[in-house]
Amino acid sequence: MARLWLHLCICLQIPGFCRNLLLSQTPEHILAQTNNKTEILCELKKEHTGLYWYRWSQERQIFEFLVFSNVLGKTTYGANISQNKFSVHRASVHNSYSLHISHLHALDNGIYYCSVSQSSQLFLGSGTQLSVVDVLPLPSKTTQAPVSKKPVRCITKCKAASEKGPCSPLIWIPLAAGALLLLLTLISIAHRLHRLRRRLWLRIHRQ
Known part of the structure; x- marks a missing residue:
């Protein structure tokens, strides 16, 4: 023993x-x-x-x-x-x-x-x-801080690219071509309006 x-x-x-x-x-x-x-x-x-x-x-x-x-x-x-x-x-x-x-x-x-x-x-x-x-401890509660939501800004692809560097040629070449086409169209319309005004002026003075 x-x-x-x-x-x-x-x-x-x-x-x-x-x-x-x-x-x-x-x-x-x-x-x-x-x-x-x-x-x-x-x-x-x-x-x-x-x-x-x-x-x-x-x-x-x-x-x-x-x-x-x-x-x-x-x-x-x-x-x-x-x-x-x-x-x-x-x-x-x-x-x-x-x-x-x-x-x-x-x-x-x-x-x-x-x-x-x-x-x-x-x-x-x-x-x-x-x-x-005598008293059991209460389970600890973890509180999580609310996540603040910031407004999201919408930016164009070109602007987003400009923040990193110059725009890609694949983007600005089509834009330049579109702008040139629009300019030519406006010139043609202005020329037609000028001719129309000229005809009206001549017709009025002949009468």
Whole structure:
């Protein structure tokens, strides 16, 4: 028995020393409110005679045996451990156990370990940190500043190109040709109007 507790002390002082693939414990952290309840899961990778549950209190520096549950469902509680507070449930299909803790208060804070004994050695799970608070913190809300919409200016292709450099010949050559054609058309119209005015003037003076 002394050898078993010596091995347990080494496990607590050297994190990961006794953690192995025999146990899978979840979750890693639990934040719960006072007077509520919670549960911790522990899955065994192979069949064992039963499962131990321990609690390490950092504040009181106490490693406390809580309860042992065997494959037949029989439970053995540690000294001064309330059966109304702690209970163990076993799921035979997945060979897993769950520790249920009710009526939570500040004294329940600590790291909970599931454990199996093999060859006079105590193998621990990864541990679950339980923190009990009176009021749970509210989830933080991230506020996003409204995006200011700036008016979009419509600019011509030539102007857009001029901001980067001179207009392309493919743009200004058709424009120049169109302007020249318009100018010739205006000259022709002006010439016709001049001839028409000349005829009217001659006709009036002949009368």
